[in-house]
Amino acid sequence: MNVTVRKFDAVIVGAGGAGLRAAIQLSEAGLKTAVLTKVFPTRSHTVAAQGGVAASLGNSEEDHWHWHMYDTVKGSDWLGDQDAIEFMCRKANECVIELEHYGMPFDRLDNGRIYQRPFGGHMSNFGEKPVRRSCAAADRTGHAMLHAMYQRNVKANTQFFVEWMALDLIRDAEGEVLGVTAMEMETGEIYAFHAKATIFATGGSGRIYYSSTNAFINTGDGVGMAARAGSPLEDMEFWQFHPTGVAGAGVLITEGVRGEGGILRNSQGERFMERYAPNAKDLASRDVVSRAMVTEINEGRGCGPNKDYVLLDITHLPPETIMKRLPGIHEIAVQFAGVDALKEPIPVVPTCHYQMGGIPTNYHGQVVVPGKRTQNEIVPGFYAAGECACASVHGANRLGTNSLLDLLVFGKSAGETAVEELKKTPKAHKELPADAFERTLERLNRLETQKGGANVHETRLAMQRTMQKHAGVFRFNDLLKEGVQKILDVQKDVQQTEIKDKSKVFNTARLEALELDNLIEVAVATMVSAEARKESRGAHVRDDAPDTPERPNGRDDANWLKHTLWYKENNRLEYKSVTLRPLTVETIALKKRAY
Amino acid sequence: MMTTRTLQFKIYRYDPDKDQKPYMQDVAVEVDSTDRKLLDALVKLKAVDDSIAFRRSCREGVCGSDALNINGRNGLACLTDLASFPDDKPIVLRPLPGLPIVRDLIVDMTQFFKQYHSIKPYLVNNDPPPERERLQSPEDREELNGLYECILCACCSTSCPSFWWNPDKFVGPAGLLAAYRFIADTRDQATNERLDNLEDPYRLFRCHTIMNCVDVCPKGLNPTKAIGKIKDMMVKRAI
Numbered sequence: 001m002n003v004t005v006r007k008f009d010a011v012i013v014g015a016g017g018a019g020l021r022a023a024i025q026l027s028e029a030g031l032k033t034a035v036l037t038k039v040f041p042t043r044s045h046t047v048a049a050q051g052g053v054a055a056s057l058g059n060s061e062e063d064h065w066h067w068h069m070y071d072t073v074k075g076s077d078w079l080g081d082q083d084a085i086e087f088m089c090r091k092a093n094e095c096v097i098e099l100e101h102y103g104m105p106f107d108r109l110d111n112g113r114i115y116q117r118p119f120g121g122h123m124s125n126f127g128e129k130p131v132r133r134s135c136a137a138a139d140r141t142g143h144a145m146l147h148a149m150y151q152r153n154v155k156a157n158t159q160f161f162v163e164w165m166a167l168d169l170i171r172d173a174e175g176e177v178l179g180v181t182a183m184e185m186e187t188g189e190i191y192a193f194h195a196k197a198t199i200f201a202t203g204g205s206g207r208i209y210y211s212s213t214n215a216f217i218n219t220g221d222g223v224g225m226a227a228r229a230g231s232p233l234e235d236m237e238f239w240q241f242h243p244t245g246v247a248g249a250g251v252l253i254t255e256g257v258r259g260e261g262g263i264l265r266n267s268q269g270e271r272f273m274e275r276y277a278p279n280a281k282d283l284a285s286r287d288v289v290s291r292a293m294v295t296e297i298n299e300g301r302g303c304g305p306n307k308d309y310v311l312l313d314i315t316h317l318p319p320e321t322i323m324k325r326l327p328g329i330h331e332i333a334v335q336f337a338g339v340d341a342l343k344e345p346i347p348v349v350p351t352c353h354y355q356m357g358g359i360p361t362n363y364h365g366q367v368v369v370p371g372k373r374t375q376n377e378i379v380p381g382f383y384a385a386g387e388c389a390c391a392s393v394h395g396a397n398r399l400g401t402n403s404l405l406d407l408l409v410f411g412k413s414a415g416e417t418a419v420e421e422l423k424k425t426p427k428a429h430k431e432l433p434a435d436a437f438e439r440t441l442e443r444l445n446r447l448e449t450q451k452g453g454a455n456v457h458e459t460r461l462a463m464q465r466t467m468q469k470h471a472g473v474f475r476f477n478d479l480l481k482e483g484v485q486k487i488l489d490v491q492k493d494v495q496q497t498e499i500k501d502k503s504k505v506f507n508t509a510r511l512e513a514l515e516l517d518n519l520i521e522v523a524v525a526t527m528v529s530a531e532a533r534k535e536s537r538g539a540h541v542r543d544d545a546p547d548t549p550e551r552p553n554g555r556d557d558a559n560w561l562k563h564t565l566w567y568k569e570n571n572r573l574e575y576k577s578v579t580l581r582p583l584t585v586e587t588i589a590l591k592k593r594a595y
Numbered sequence: 596m597m598t599t600r601t602l603q604f605k606i607y608r609y610d611p612d613k614d615q616k617p618y619m620q621d622v623a624v625e626v627d628s629t630d631r632k633l634l635d636a637l638v639k640l641k642a643v644d645d646s647i648a649f650r651r652s653c654r655e656g657v658c659g660s661d662a663l664n665i666n667g668r669n670g671l672a673c674l675t676d677l678a679s680f681p682d683d684k685p686i687v688l689r690p691l692p693g694l695p696i697v698r699d700l701i702v703d704m705t706q707f708f709k710q711y712h713s714i715k716p717y718l719v720n721n722d723p724p725p726e727r728e729r730l731q732s733p734e735d736r737e738e739l740n741g742l743y744e745c746i747l748c749a750c751c752s753t754s755c756p757s758f759w760w761n762p763d764k765f766v767g768p769a770g771l772l773a774a775y776r777f778i779a780d781t782r783d784q785a786t787n788e789r790l791d792n793l794e795d796p797y798r799l800f801r802c803h804t805i806m807n808c809v810d811v812c813p814k815g816l817n818p819t820k821a822i823g824k825i826k827d828m829m830v831k832r833a834i
Contacts, residue, residue, distance in 0.1 A: 048657050101718075103777075113730065151716050
């Protein structure tokens with residue numbers, strides 16, 4: 001098989017929010033940049049974000065980045081790195097204002113400023129009471145944002161390679177990253193993008209679960225590529241289950257619904273969140289709300305014929321508010337739940353939504369690995385931003401609206417850092433190693449010649465069911481142990497998947513098999529990391545680490561206040577310490593998390 | 596008990612590697628009560644025959660990937676209810692009309708995006724950016740409703756006879772809707788240039804208000820109305 005090599009200063013993999021934001025930096029700096037994307041940029045999953053992007057603009061009431069920082073650290077259950085969190089919260093205003101200048105159609109207040117709504121876990125004055133911090137364009141914030149950033153890239157003449165799937169990372173013997181191999185989907189031809197900077201912005205991997213708000217394309221391609229190339233993955237046991245996915249369909253219903261006044265009710269019509277989070281109630285952090293919902297269902301207070309969901313009620317809100325602020329939700333409820341949300345509550349269940357972990361980076365967007373000198377040594381030429389990366393700002397649980405902020409801030413900072421590095425040390429492309437394409441060619445060749453192998457669809461389903469059963473909202477020691485064995489069995493099937501269709505032109509069977517190679521890395525990393533973490537923290541709550549006076553919420557700071565690093569080779573686990581020291585302010589001290 | 600139902604399809608198939616010409620394939624797929632949408636059925640179909648090619652991503656009508664011609668009408672597979680199909684007739688699926696076909700249900704959208712790009716789909720404001728947001732009243736912001744929500748699925752442009760005849764010269768409903776989105780934005784300063792860019796016998800004026808675009812838009816948008824407003828502005832500008 002022939003591999004054509006193309007040279008660029010930088011290659012960005014992925015054209016969702018983080019990729020597009022990084023691309024603006026590189027294109028406007030005049031660097032020769034290729035943006036590879038599996039789908040046309042505006043089809044990336046950022047498009048599905050609804051409720052808003054966090055920034056302490058204070059347009060409706062007093063707010064401060066320091067309060068935002070406090071909420072984010074608390075939301076992360078203290079597993080987030082406080083330097084990166086301070087950086088993100090301080091940069092939020094600038095990044096949101098930039099978007100507005102790009103033309104993003106934010107909703108407006110009467111004084112012409114950006115409209116802001118309350119969201120889960122966002123409070124004023126260090127956890128006192130809910131604050132309006134989420135900057136929104138109706139309930140289509142991600143769509144408005146992604147299109148505005150694509151449009152800005154059109155203006156900047158960014159060079160896109162649309163419907164090109166990156167396959168593997170190219171690293172040389174010194175560990176330096178020199179680009180990626182990729183397939184042009186329309187022809188099936190293989191190329192190498194030889195670059196001085198490689199930025200991964202490939203999004204999340206929510207499709208490892210059976211029930212997910214994520215798009216079909218969210219197959220963890222960057223995470224899988226990084227793992228195969230020897231990079232560790234950080235904190236992969238932490239997955240966010242969004243409280244309100246449409247029961248049965250999995251489609252997201254924004255937390256903005258509760259921000260606008262929506263209420264969760266059980267089969268008795270009770271507003272049950274009052275019992276679990278007396279202060280924040282329905283606007284508690286997502287992990288807290290999801291666990292409360294599952295507890296209600298498990299204790300027999302679920303709704304419907306099988307008592308397997310709860311209700312999201314907005315029937316008490318003025319219809320004008322719903323149609324103005326939540327028009328997309330009204331549409332989704334009709335389409336996917338068959339209810340008119342103006343008149344009836346929406347059936348919802350916690351649904352896999354967001355990957356808190358990912359490729360470890362610092363807050364400059366540079367990928368870091370433990371080395372001889374420090375636990376965060378920079379991998380030359382390699383950057384990551386957005387959901388595929390772990391900076392780590394979300395720690396054990398992400399706050400709503402911090403995902404769009406993460407991709408803006410770290411997309412920009414990865415882009416800026418790459419520009420600086422490229423300008424600082426102008427140099428020729430480092431030579432590609434002799435085995436640069438080996439991993440890719442092996443994978444493709446195996447798929448071509450595999451006989452009597454496993455069906456891709458069935459194998460993926462087996463993975464998704466295993467993850468759903470063994471690493472869900474609540475986790476159990478015995479199920480996790482069993483889950484590790486099961487997912488390793490599925491992995492063996494993934495290594496011998498077989499496709500019937502061997503054609504070249506837009507072969508989606510081959511693409512799905514290649515995507516499954518990435519998904520399984522994420523699934524194994526998740527299960528192995530989750531089994532090993534013997535405490536409850538944020539979204540990772542186990543039966544054998546219950547709430548006790550010595551260990552509130554089951555959190556064990558003495559032993560587990562540390563990041564997991566999973567390596568593909570032998571499923572090895574290492575740990576590194578959490579950065580508790582912020583950039584300029586005092587450490588937000590450890591305490592019990594309650595809402 | 597899960598109720599199941601067998602759906603009959605006639606699907607446009609074409610793989611340039613092996614097919615001399617396209618053909619319609621008859622296939623049946625069994626769906627159950629958890630399969631609500633046409634896309635669910637297509638995914639089941641692909642599990643059986645992995646060679647069938649179609650685009651899909653968000654499965655909730657916001658990414659615009661899975662636009663198809665469904666029983667002669669353009670729409671998104673993920674927003675089309677299976678319940679809307681009668682049992683006694685096969686469901687006929689074809690790629691979007693008027694664009695070159697890459698394979699099966701996948702069309703080459705180059706021409707569609709070229710037209711979108713031709714209207715300069717980005718905000719133009721040459722004032723130095725202020726420190727904070729540019730102010731816009733809620734009323735002015737409301738002018739963008741019904742415009743900015745476009746998902747670029749191409750259902751509209753590929754149902755438009757004027758676009759079929761002149762895809763290289765007529766901007767088409769999606770591109771014109773985007774053009775008006777920027778004209779209508781109080782923050783944009785390039786209205787005149789935008790109108791100049793469309794002042795041409797083809798680019799704008801090939802719209803003959805057939806309104807297929809309005810009929811098929813899965814987001815309920817009205818490109819014809821936006822086109823009408825641009826035409827009005829052209830006239831006003833001329834006098």
